[in-house]
Amino acid sequence: xxxxxxxxxxxxxxxxxxxxxxxxxxxxxxxxxxxxxxxxxxxxxxxxxxxxxxxxxxxxxxxxxxxxxxxxxxxxxxxxxxxxxxxxxxxxxxxxxxxxxxxxxxxxxxxxxxxxxxxxxxxxxxxxxxx
Numbered sequence: 001x002x003x004x005x006x007x008x009x010x011x012x013x014x015x016x017x018x019x020x021x022x023x024x025x026x027x028x029x030x031x032x033x034x035x036x037x038x039x040x041x042x043x044x045x046x047x048x049x050x051x052x053x054x055x056x057x058x059x060x061x062x063x064x065x066x067x068x069x070x071x072x073x074x075x076x077x078x079x080x081x082x083x084x085x086x087x088x089x090x091x092x093x094x095x096x097x098x099x100x101x102x103x104x105x106x107x108x109x110x111x112x113x114x115x116x117x118x119x120x121x122x123x124x125x126x127x128x129x130x131x
Contacts (some may be wrong), residue, residue, distance in 0.1 A: 033130055034121045046113035050124075051101045058129060059097050070095040079127050082107050104129070 037045050037053040037114050045053075062070050062078065071094050075084040081108065087095055087103030095103070108127075124130050 033125065034118065034119070037121075037130070044117050045121060046108075046115050047101075047105050050105050050116060054101060054104070054129065059100065062100075068096075070100060080107065081127075 007031075034040070034045065037049050039049055039052075042045075059070070062074050066075050071082070074086050075095065082103060084095060087099055087107075089099050089102070091098070105116075108116055108124050110120060110123075111117075120128070
């Protein structure tokens with residue numbers, strides 16, 4: 001009986017250890033991805049860092065016809081919580097890079113402190129904007 005209790009205890013401890021290691025690895029992965037963007041390593045992503053990270057790579061993916069603007073058909077395939085009209089500052093039914101960057105940053109900066117903290121960054125990742 002004592003042998004079975006010891007075996008059960010070892011199994012339980014290894015399951016808990018495995019869960020903790022997996023959670024730590026996921027946190028490290030999220031922090032590393034944020035670290036790529038957080039160039040000054042202050043634990044948050046500024047608007048400038050956010051814009052640099054999105055850059056031509058992300059805008060280029062959305063701008064499928066390469067006209068330098070994002071129209072409704074290009075924007076409709078994205079997973080943002082916003083509509084194109086909410087980001088379109090000049091009302092021309094197309095987004096420039098500046099409109100997209102400003103709108104996206106404001107969408108994710110929910111506490112309006114002009115930086116994205118780790119929780120806000122997770123929402124950026126969930127939207128598929130970050131790697």
